[in-house]
Amino acid sequence: MEAADNVLLKTVLIHNKKNCLVTLFSTHICWGLMSCGADAIGQYLEPFYYQRHESVPIQEIIAITPEKIQHAQEKKQNASLGIELISLETRSFCLHVVKRVGGHRWRVRKVIFDCPDGQACGDWIDAVQSRLNSKEYGRPKHLLTFINPFGGKRKAVKIYEEKIEPLFYLAGIASEVIVTERANHAHDYILEEDLRHYDGIICVGGDGMFAELLNGLLRRTQQDAGIHDANQETKLVNPRLKLGVIPGGSTDAVVYTTCGINDPVTSALHIIIGETVGVDVCSIHQENQILRYCVSMLAYGYFGDVLIDSEKHRWMGPKRYDWSGFKRWCKKFVYEAEISYLECPDTRHHPRDGSRCFAGCEICNSIQHSEGESLYSDDKWQTFQGRFISFQSITMPCRCDLSPNGVSPSQHLSNGYTDLIIAKECSQVDFLRHMWRVKSKTTDQFDFDFVEVHRVKAFKFRPILEDGEDEENDDSNGRQRLRTRQLRASSWNCDGEVLTEGFIDVKVHHQLIKLFARNIEDERQLKTDFCETSCYSCSARR
Ligand SMILES: CCCCCCCCCCCCC/C=C/[C@@H](O)[C@H](COP(=O)(O)O)NC(=O)CCCCC
Numbered sequence: 001m002e003a004a005d006n007v008l009l010k011t012v013l014i015h016n017k018k019n020c021l022v023t024l025f026s027t028h029i030c031w032g033l034m035s036c037g038a039d040a041i042g043q044y045l046e047p048f049y050y051q052r053h054e055s056v057p058i059q060e061i062i063a064i065t066p067e068k069i070q071h072a073q074e075k076k077q078n079a080s081l082g083i084e085l086i087s088l089e090t091r092s093f094c095l096h097v098v099k100r101v102g103g104h105r106w107r108v109r110k111v112i113f114d115c116p117d118g119q120a121c122g123d124w125i126d127a128v129q130s131r132l133n134s135k136e137y138g139r140p141k142h143l144l145t146f147i148n149p150f151g152g153k154r155k156a157v158k159i160y161e162e163k164i165e166p167l168f169y170l171a172g173i174a175s176e177v178i179v180t181e182r183a184n185h186a187h188d189y190i191l192e193e194d195l196r197h198y199d200g201i202i203c204v205g206g207d208g209m210f211a212e213l214l215n216g217l218l219r220r221t222q223q224d225a226g227i228h229d230a231n232q233e234t235k236l237v238n239p240r241l242k243l244g245v246i247p248g249g250s251t252d253a254v255v256y257t258t259c260g261i262n263d264p265v266t267s268a269l270h271i272i273i274g275e276t277v278g279v280d281v282c283s284i285h286q287e288n289q290i291l292r293y294c295v296s297m298l299a300y301g302y303f304g305d306v307l308i309d310s311e312k313h314r315w316m317g318p319k320r321y322d323w324s325g326f327k328r329w330c331k332k333f334v335y336e337a338e339i340s341y342l343e344c345p346d347t348r349h350h351p352r353d354g355s356r357c358f359a360g361c362e363i364c365n366s367i368q369h370s371e372g373e374s375l376y377s378d379d380k381w382q383t384f385q386g387r388f389i390s391f392q393s394i395t396m397p398c399r400c401d402l403s404p405n406g407v408s409p410s411q412h413l414s415n416g417y418t419d420l421i422i423a424k425e426c427s428q429v430d431f432l433r434h435m436w437r438v439k440s441k442t443t444d445q446f447d448f449d450f451v452e453v454h455r456v457k458a459f460k461f462r463p464i465l466e467d468g469e470d471e472e473n474d475d476s477n478g479r480q481r482l483r484t485r486q487l488r489a490s491s492w493n494c495d496g497e498v499l500t501e502g503f504i505d506v507k508v509h510h511q512l513i514k515l516f517a518r519n520i521e522d523e524r525q526l527k528t529d530f531c532e533t534s535c536y537s538c539s540a541r542r
């Protein structure tokens with residue numbers, strides 16, 4: 001329940017031509033018509049009750065601006081004097097707040113209040129602005145923004161200029177913008193330049209572009225802290241800077257997963273309000289070197305090959321994945337590897353446990369990890385050796401237009417684990433059935449005898465490539481036959497970037513980075529138009 005001393009300002013203001021009681025609490029702002037208790041000049045008498053009111057958390061206020069409105073009375077006076085004069089004094093202000101319009105899409109809603117005089121209006125603007133500036137909300141003031149002009153449908157520059165820049169201006173965010181001129185431009189810039197003035201780094205692009213930011217920032221952070229990140233056992237340092245993505249790529253799985261939709265305005269609003277979510281990161285090693293960091297999908301076999309092929313068809317934009325996906329499916333290839341993994345010790349957490357990771361996820365918040373303990377002293381490693389069509393390590397659910405529920409729907413953003421999905425050698429029709437379920441929203445995509453899933457903390461992948469002949473096997477008629485290997489090497493699809501090294505060691509780092517996002521909201525639980533917070537009036541009525 002809200003304590004009375006959390007009330008910062010309380011006045012009767014005019015909203016939609018009606019007297020409204022407007023109350024600024026330290027955590028939210030409430031307004032509504034009163035059933036009793038206030039007189040026309042803005043004094044109110046206790047007890048009062050709102051008839052019906054709205055409440056917006058301070059965090060969801062994008063900005064407060066003075067509103068130049070010619071008030072009706074002045075209009076009349078000016079008209080009678082025959083002058084066209086706008087009010088000399090600003091007596092109205094506009095609250096720009098987050099509005100949910102369905103399907104996880106956010107928009108800006110303007111709510112205008114008229115005050116009795118300019119002084120009252122200034123007091124309101126100052127009081128709300130000072131809450132917005134409070135450190136507890138962590139709103140970014142200075143951002144470094146990279147735009148990939150060649151990502152997705154090649155509209156990133158237009159998206160930024162038309163939709164994002166005006167919002168950042170409204171919210172008082174200064175953004176240094178760099179339109180990239182080559183692949184790795186952003187990565188190299190982050191590694192080398194002075195970043196002290198920024199609160200966050202964002203990009204307008206896809207997962208590949210985000211991967212540049214992620215790798216640049218993590219390497220820079222370890223370098224600055226004198227951490228030797230080549231050693232898999234090292235406890236890595238969390239970067240100070242937060243990362244953000246405005247979708248402008250092809251799959252946009254990172255932003256789709258963390259904001260619930262790939263919509264540029266929704267992402268910009270998440271960045272402005274400064275809310276962040278911790279995200280797990282995989283470090284990928286080979287012998288004594290670190291190859292890359294990865295947050296979404298690390299895949300070998302089918303998805304590695306699709307990525308390589310899709311680059312030849314970049315002119316098709318996001319559709320290139322459908323085309324390459326279809327081509328690769330037509331030419332079925334089989335791979336073989338030995339995969340060792342350290343499974344999550346808590347058997348309640350599993351890729352098929354049916355859980356969903358929503359904003360404020362209790363599972364992510366409750367899981368404990370003993371970081372820093374040696375993985376290799378652990379004797380609980382298990383091994384899979386065999387043939388497969390597709391191998392994926394999925395560290396966040398990986399929702400996207402191609403898979404709205406996610407490639408691993410019960411994976412979590414920050415549980416400290418990655419899900420291994422092995423689609424073992426099977427017929428093309430069976431593989432298609434599995435993929436169809438990954439795309440559709442209804443059935444369990446892992447409910448096939450040729451699909452194996454594990455939730456793991458670390459894994460080692462060793463491709464088996466040598467041509468040759470397997471041991472002799474008995475066929476169903478008891479005849480001995482030789483099975484000739486037809487094994488191919490694939491490459492890795494690492495957050496949409498190609499990684500050619502075959503054998504790798506991977507470890508998950510629990511909540512290593514912070515993303516400007518809230519994680520998806522459970523829309524069934526959201527009540528948008530009525531007070532959700534326990535303000536005085538509501539609690540009095542309950
Ligand atoms: C017959 C129905 C077939 C449906 C296939 C559904 C498979 C969906 C898998 C989606 C994978 C999502 C994981 C994220 C991958 C991205 O990191 C990566 C790069 O993204 P971006 O830089 O934004 O372009 N995207 C892919 O690898 C796309 C794979 C698509 C394979 C068909």
Ligand SMILES: Nc1ncnc2c1ncn2[C@@H]1O[C@H](COP(=O)(O)OP(=O)(O)O)[C@@H](O)[C@H]1O
Pocket residue numbers: 147148149150151152153179180181182183184185204205206207208209210212248249250251252496497
């Ligand atoms: N100016 C540029 N020219 C060419 N490639 C670039 C440029 N800027 C970034 N890239 C690279 O483009 C790749 C794909 O970018 P991304 O934004 O993920 O688009 P998409 O989702 O369409 O693949 C990334 O690997 C990134 O390194």
Ligand SMILES: [Ca+2]
Pocket residue numbers: 280394395396411412413414415416417418
């Ligand atoms: Ca995870």
